[in-house]
Amino acid sequence: MKKIIHILLLLPFTVYSQIEDNYTPICSDLQLQIKLINEFTLKNKQVQIGFNSKFKKDLKTIYENRNQEIINRLKNDEFIFGNLINTNLQTILDKIYQSNPSIPNHQIQLLLGKSSIPNAYCLGEGTIIINLGLLQFLENDSQLAFVICHELAHFQLNHVNISIQNQLEVFAGDEAKSTLKSISKNDYLKISRMEEFIRNISYLKMKNSRKDEIQADSLGMVYLQKTSFQDSEAKKTLEILDIIDNDDFDFDFQKIFTTPSFKFQEKWLKSNQISNFGSFTAKPLSEALIDSLKTHPDCALRIEKISNNFIVSKRKKSEVISTTDFIKMRELAMFEIVESDFYQENYSKALYRLIKLLHKYPNNSYLNAMLVRCIYVIHSAKKQHQLYRYIDNEKYIENRNYQSVLRAIENLTLKDFSRLAYYPLKEKPNLNRDDEIIIFASYLASDLIENSVEKENWKKIYQSKYPKGKYESYFF
Amino acid sequence: MNHIFFKIKWVVIFFCAVVTHYSVAQRKIIEKNSTITLRNQGTIFNEQKLVGYYQFYEFQKIDNDNIEYLIKILDHNLNEVFSEKFIEFRIFELKEVSFNNQSFLFKFDSNSFTIGSRRFYIYDQSKKLRRVEFPNGKHEKLWNNQQLVNLPDNIDRSLYSIPDKGFLHFGNIKPKTLLLSLIDSKGAVLWENEEPDGKNEYRTVHVLATHKTKIICLKNVISEYGTYNGQFGNNITQFITIYDIQTGKKENEVKLEDENYKYQVLSNEINTNSTQEILGVFYGKNEKIDNAHAQGLFSANISSDGILTNVKRTTHSDYLRKSLPVANYKTEEEIKSLYFHKVFRVKDKIFAVAENFWLQNNSGKLALRLIGANTSMYDFTMKDIFIFRLNNDFTFEKLDVFEKEKTKFNLPAGYGLFGLPKLANIVKRDNAFDYLFTQIDENENQFIVNHRSAEKEGEVDTYSVKSIIYNSGTFSNDMIRLNTEESILLVPMPSAKFGNVLLSGYVKGEKRIEMRIEKINY
Numbered sequence: 001m002k003k004i005i006h007i008l009l010l011l012p013f014t015v016y017s018q019i020e021d022n023y024t025p026i027c028s029d030l031q032l033q034i035k036l037i038n039e040f041t042l043k044n045k046q047v048q049i050g051f052n053s054k055f056k057k058d059l060k061t062i063y064e065n066r067n068q069e070i071i072n073r074l075k076n077d078e079f080i081f082g083n084l085i086n087t088n089l090q091t092i093l094d095k096i097y098q099s100n101p102s103i104p105n106h107q108i109q110l111l112l113g114k115s116s117i118p119n120a121y122c123l124g125e126g127t128i129i130i131n132l133g134l135l136q137f138l139e140n141d142s143q144l145a146f147v148i149c150h151e152l153a154h155f156q157l158n159h160v161n162i163s164i165q166n167q168l169e170v171f172a173g174d175e176a177k178s179t180l181k182s183i184s185k186n187d188y189l190k191i192s193r194m195e196e197f198i199r200n201i202s203y204l205k206m207k208n209s210r211k212d213e214i215q216a217d218s219l220g221m222v223y224l225q226k227t228s229f230q231d232s233e234a235k236k237t238l239e240i241l242d243i244i245d246n247d248d249f250d251f252d253f254q255k256i257f258t259t260p261s262f263k264f265q266e267k268w269l270k271s272n273q274i275s276n277f278g279s280f281t282a283k284p285l286s287e288a289l290i291d292s293l294k295t296h297p298d299c300a301l302r303i304e305k306i307s308n309n310f311i312v313s314k315r316k317k318s319e320v321i322s323t324t325d326f327i328k329m330r331e332l333a334m335f336e337i338v339e340s341d342f343y344q345e346n347y348s349k350a351l352y353r354l355i356k357l358l359h360k361y362p363n364n365s366y367l368n369a370m371l372v373r374c375i376y377v378i379h380s381a382k383k384q385h386q387l388y389r390y391i392d393n394e395k396y397i398e399n400r401n402y403q404s405v406l407r408a409i410e411n412l413t414l415k416d417f418s419r420l421a422y423y424p425l426k427e428k429p430n431l432n433r434d435d436e437i438i439i440f441a442s443y444l445a446s447d448l449i450e451n452s453v454e455k456e457n458w459k460k461i462y463q464s465k466y467p468k469g470k471y472e473s474y475f476f
Numbered sequence: 477m478n479h480i481f482f483k484i485k486w487v488v489i490f491f492c493a494v495v496t497h498y499s500v501a502q503r504k505i506i507e508k509n510s511t512i513t514l515r516n517q518g519t520i521f522n523e524q525k526l527v528g529y530y531q532f533y534e535f536q537k538i539d540n541d542n543i544e545y546l547i548k549i550l551d552h553n554l555n556e557v558f559s560e561k562f563i564e565f566r567i568f569e570l571k572e573v574s575f576n577n578q579s580f581l582f583k584f585d586s587n588s589f590t591i592g593s594r595r596f597y598i599y600d601q602s603k604k605l606r607r608v609e610f611p612n613g614k615h616e617k618l619w620n621n622q623q624l625v626n627l628p629d630n631i632d633r634s635l636y637s638i639p640d641k642g643f644l645h646f647g648n649i650k651p652k653t654l655l656l657s658l659i660d661s662k663g664a665v666l667w668e669n670e671e672p673d674g675k676n677e678y679r680t681v682h683v684l685a686t687h688k689t690k691i692i693c694l695k696n697v698i699s700e701y702g703t704y705n706g707q708f709g710n711n712i713t714q715f716i717t718i719y720d721i722q723t724g725k726k727e728n729e730v731k732l733e734d735e736n737y738k739y740q741v742l743s744n745e746i747n748t749n750s751t752q753e754i755l756g757v758f759y760g761k762n763e764k765i766d767n768a769h770a771q772g773l774f775s776a777n778i779s780s781d782g783i784l785t786n787v788k789r790t791t792h793s794d795y796l797r798k799s800l801p802v803a804n805y806k807t808e809e810e811i812k813s814l815y816f817h818k819v820f821r822v823k824d825k826i827f828a829v830a831e832n833f834w835l836q837n838n839s840g841k842l843a844l845r846l847i848g849a850n851t852s853m854y855d856f857t858m859k860d861i862f863i864f865r866l867n868n869d870f871t872f873e874k875l876d877v878f879e880k881e882k883t884k885f886n887l888p889a890g891y892g893l894f895g896l897p898k899l900a901n902i903v904k905r906d907n908a909f910d911y912l913f914t915q916i917d918e919n920e921n922q923f924i925v926n927h928r929s930a931e932k933e934g935e936v937d938t939y940s941v942k943s944i945i946y947n948s949g950t951f952s953n954d955m956i957r958l959n960t961e962e963s964i965l966l967v968p969m970p971s972a973k974f975g976n977v978l979l980s981g982y983v984k985g986e987k988r989i990e991m992r993i994e995k996i997n998y
Contacts, residue, residue: 172502180505191536191544194510275551276527278577279601280558385956385994395555414997 019331022435023366025339029082033074036081036109040071043125055168062164066123080112080132080336088321088329089130092145092229095320096152099226103152110148114340116349118244122151124160132340135333137240141321142233146224153219159212166208170201217302221310229320232312235303242299247356251401253408256358262423268411269404273395338370347378348391352405363430369441375421376444383414418448436462440471507987512536512546514989517980519971520549520573520580521630522637523686524744526971528552529978530582532570538563547605549573549580552973554991560605562597576637578661581608583635583645594618594647598663608663614655618647623680624766624901625696625712628744629818629913630971636683638721642666644691646681654679656724669724676701681717684744685752690727691719692752692778694741712765714740716754716778730784733761737789739774740765742819742828745916751785752778755819755826758789767898769812773819773828775870788870799875804860810834814862815900817911822946823921825873828864831911831927833857833903835896836884845889852887856903858910859883861927861944863951876951878944881931883910907970912941915974921948924996926977928968929955941968941977945998954997964990 044067073079080086089110097105107126116133123129128151130144138144154160170176176197183193217234225231257264275281317323334357341350351374358367381387387409394406412420422445425431431438443458459475466472513534520528533546543566548559565586572583579600586593594616596608610616636644642660649655652673658666673679677699685692695715714732719725732739732754743755754777757770772791776784796811805811814830821827836857844851861878885908891899903909912926925944930937939958944951956977958966966981972993980991 176502180502180509183509184505188537188539190509191512194506198506198510273553273555275553275555275557276522276525277549277551277557277575280549280580280599280603382995383997385997386960388992388994395553410995 019328019335020361020364021432022364022437023335025366026080026083026336028077028080032081033077033079036111037071037074040067040074043067044071055165055172058168058172059164063125066125070123070127078114079129080114083112085132085135085329085333085336086112088141088326089144089148091320092141093148095227095229096145096149096223099228100152100223103156103223108152108155114336114344116337116341116346116353118241120147120151122154122160124155124158124164126155128152128155132333132337136330136337137244138237138326138330139240140230140233140317140323140326142224142230142318143237143240144326145227145229145318145320146220146231146234146237149223150216150220152223153216154212157212157215157219159216163205163208163212167205170204176201214302214305217306218309221306225310225313227318228315229318230315231310232315235306235312238299238303238306245398247399247401249359251355251404252359253355253404256355256362257420257424259423259427261427262419264420268408268416270411271394271403271407272410335366338367342370342374345390346392347374347381348406348409349402350374351378351409352402355405356401363428365432365435365438368425368428368431369435369437372421372425372441372445375417376448378409379414379417379421379448382409382417418445418450421445422449434465436466436469436471439465440469440474443475511987515545516570517969518570518573519630519969520575521633522575522577522639524630526552526630526973527575528557529554529969530570530573535561537566541566543568547582554978554993558599558603560599562605564595568595572633572635574633574635574637574643576641576643576661577639579663581635581637581643581659581663596659596663598661600662606663608659610665612668614649614668615645615647615657617649618655619650623696623698624710624898624905625680625698626740626742626766626816626901626904627682627694628742631682631684631694631744633682636686638686638691641721644683644686648673648678648680652678654681656681656719658721658724667722667724669719669726671726674699676703684716684741684754686721689721691721693717693719695729710764710766713738714765716741716752716784730778732784734787736761737771737774738763738765739776739787740770742816743821745820745918753821754778755821755828757816757819757828766901767895769897770814770816773816773826773864773866773870775826790866790870790872795872795875800877805832809896813896813900815904815909817909818914820914820916820923822916822918822923824868826866826868826870827923827946828862828866829911829914829925830862830864831909832859832862833896833900834859835892835899850889852889852892854887854892856885856887856899856908857882858885858903861911861925863925863944863946878951878953880910880927880929880942883928883930912968913971915972917974922946922998924975924998926968926996939965941979943977943996943998945996947998952998956994956996966990 044064089112093108093110097103109127111127111129113129113131115131117131118133118137120128120130120134128148130147134147135144138147179197183190183197221231221234224234253264253269321329334353338350338353338357341353350370354367354371354374357364358371361367378387378390381390391409392406394403397403397406425441425445433439439458439462443455443462446454446458462469462471462475515532515534517529517531519526520530528549528551531548531550533548535544535546538544542563544561544563545568546559546561547570549557551557567586569585570582571585574581579598582597582599584595584597586595596615597605598608599605634646638644642658645657645659647655654671654673656669656671660666671679677697678701679698680696682694683691684694693716695717697713697715699711701710716730716732717726718728720727732741737758738761739756739758741754741756753775755775756773758772758774759765759768759770772789774787774789776787779785792812800811813834814832816828816830819826819828834857835854838853838855841851841853845853859882860880863876863878864872865874865876867873885903887899891902910928912928914923914925916923923946927942929940929942932938941956941958943954945954956979958979964981964983966979969978969980972978975996975998976993977996978991978993980989983990
């Protein structure tokens with residue numbers, strides 16, 4: 001344990017000094033991971049429905065499934081343990097506990113998810129999950145503290161369990177049973193009647209869910225105001241969440257990919273999604289329907305509620321985690337998300353994030369090498385017509401930079417795609433060619449352009465410099 | 477894909493929103509009662525250009541006789557354009573959809589005797605689907621012919637769009653009359669033109685191109701229809717017929733025949749010049765074109781006055797033997813058994829795509845016949861894809877043969893008596909040739925020939941779409957596997973935008989249809 005603490009203390013300095021030139025992905029603490037798997041397995045065996053409910057059997061199944069889901073995700077290595085970010089999260093959580101003794105802290109388990117989805121959520125039995133994807137958007141510790149307070153409020157107000165109970169009441173209650181029975185019995189107008197049944201239930205669920213969010217904001221603010229964190233950042237957090245899908249700059253593909261021997265062509269970014277049906281475009285869902293289906297109320301409404309109900313203090317910035325350290329932690333999260341997306345086989349997302357980070361760190365070995373690895377796997381999937389498994393569909397994406405990346409993936413021919421990996425890596429002037437990951441990437445890039453002599457050469461270089469290197473098994 | 481009934485789970489956004497927690501028993505009831513059925517799906521063209529796809533669903537029963545149907549229109553990228561529900565008789569099938577920039581025209585078919593057998597619906601700028609009423613009711617009394625004529629890709633339709641003007645419709649009405657009509661973008665009939673058929677004769681019309689004032693059509697006059705002789709090959713003559721677009725009056729008609737040869741058109745590329753080039757194959761003067769091997773390829777021009785000029789021919793016997801390896805093609809019958817799917821021009825070259833076939837004895841089927849099975853002793857066997865390349869002056873340049881595994885088509889009992897070329901036409905009618913479609917991008921000097929392929933990989937049967945890509949003088953290949961996942965066997969749709977193949981399949985476990993566009997690597 002002492003060793004882990006020692007490593008953790010050293011980690012910030014090593015990571016931050018490296019990030020300009022290189023990056024080494026986090027190695028998660030396996031022991032903590034195994035300990036948690038055991039805890040959840042035990043928890044799952046002991047699921048008890050404490051209160052009197054006619055849906056005891058259903059509730060037991062739901063809770064068991066919920067625990068099993070976490071166990072599976074733990075086994076799939078979807079969380080990070082024993083890292084600087086975990087330490088910072090725990091520090092913030094401890095500060096909240098200190099100022100709010102009413103929170104039953106022994107029941108809370110804060111997990112750091114590897115997912116790139118910007119989200120934080122409470123599972124209802126004490127587990128709160130914060131995704132790396134959310135951290136990349138936050139600006140300081142107070143914002144993160146508000147997110148944690150909001151989730152603690154959900155736990156404290158028992159929102160998840162009450163919601164499950166309510167849904168069962170509505171879905172499996174006597175009235176629902178009788179309606180479904182009547183639909184099943186009658187051969188005619190089945191779908192219309194079923195639509196109406198589902199619509200009513202859905203609207204009710206979404207309405208309750210939005211109410212819960214407002215409540216959690218409110219109690220979260222109460223928790224936050226008792227701490228030394230800046231409560232004015234709560235509104236800022238919601239403002240950030242409101243525009244989370246937008247990038248603050250346009251990608252410069254020329255800057256990232258064009259080299260003396262290779263020119264990135266703007267035509268590759270053109271959309272092929274133009275319909276031949278002109279004005280006969282898809283009918284959008286009615287605004288009323290969209291609003292009714294939202295689980296979260298608009299951020300504007302949430303901000304308004306906070307503004308109306310709380311007087312924000314003129315407290316100075318908290319020093320729990322300095323802004324500089326927080327920003328560095330955020331950068332760390334952005335690098336980790338690339339790694340996570342790549343290993344979760346979300347290759348188009350990984351490629352998008354790599355290009356984004358390369359604008360800031362053009363000479364980072366890890367990013368340049370991962371770019372080649374990413375193109376290599378996408379190339380392979382494209383060749384085997386398996387691309388649909390690994391990339392998102394442009395039509396469901398709102399971020400214009402990500403759309404451009406997806407268009408390039410679709411438009412580039414296999415040959416151009418190979419060149420896209422090969423030339424930037426080969427001709428970028430300030431890369432450290434002795435880095436293990438760069439040698440490995442050079443090997444892959446020469447394989448892509450089918451230069452077997454160069455490929456063998458890189459293989460020999462790797463084997464002589466890194467005889468027991470971590471990419472050894474990838475050579476063929 | 478037409479006429480296959482698939483069950484599909486009705487997935488709407490509010491269904492997805494509630495799947496988090498609820499009892500398993502309730503979930504099953506909901507799934508069972510929220511299932512709609514796909515009746516058929518197909519392609520939508522604007523002139524000769526593929527613009528999208530339609531899906532026709534049986535949504536729910538209204539009463540004993542009526543069903544609420546759902547039509548979903550997708551663009552060529554599979555983005556939903558709109559979906560509309562309407563109530564109609566329970567026996568109802570969507571046959572064709574056409575789009576002309578202003579509106580969509582839908583042609584339905586019903587085998588019910590209680591209603592007219594055909595119905596038309598229109599979806600125009602008002603964004604509402606409504607039934608088209610024809611004052612004289614002729615359009616509702618059409619009948620379908622089973623024609624055994626080899627036609628170019630995508631023109632075997634009865635609805636053709638004239639952009640921003642209307643829709644041409646061709647059909648046969650009783651008694652023995654060809655009905656041509658122009659329906660405007662709001663569903664009103666602008667003109668109707670009837671051409672009576674002769675005894676034992678009927679005719680079909682397919683649009684090759686529309687100009688500002690003219691419609692250039694390929695007309696098949698099929699005689700000996702329904703006679704004893706007709707079983708062994710109908711006497712088919714092709715005409716290029718030019719109609720006035722304003723009145724529907726026939727302006728000119730050219731018989732595709734001269735003193736020595738009969739010609740069959742296998743090209744459908746729109747030519748915007750005043751002279752329309754036609755390409756295809758030719759036969760001997762006394763041969764029946766649905767029951768004879770083509771003797772070679774031809775090109776000709778049709779002037780705006782309807783005169784056949786500049787006819788050029790190249791005969792297979794001059795070069796086929798020399799171009800084919802003797803080991804693979806031993807007999808003359810094997811060499812000349814070629815079914816031509818398409819003849820087209822790319823830049824200054826002319827290409828013809830053909831598929832090699834023959835009849836193979838199947839001793840196993842003899843045993844089946846003895847125990848009463850309704851099967852022929854012969855298998856119709858398809859083999860390699862041939863691509864002929866001709867120079868601009870119509871001289872033979874090269875023959876590229878693309879080998880593929882043999883594919884067999886089971887013939888019903890007695891079909892072995894028909895001539896081999898007639899059998900090939902039957903196979904074509906049943907869409908059973910391996911050839912799928914050709915995509916041409918003349919600006920880029922490219923074309924892609926797509927065909928099916930079935931191979932054995934060890935013990936496993938693998939199915940794929942193979943693409944032969946021609947790019948500025950050289951060929952390359954690509955392959956898309958159709959059975960990569962155990963639960964799905966994807967089926968290629970009959971057309972897709974250039975450089976892509978549209979695949980569709982039924983995911984059994986999830987009770988849903990998977991449709992996706994795969995880009996061909998080239």
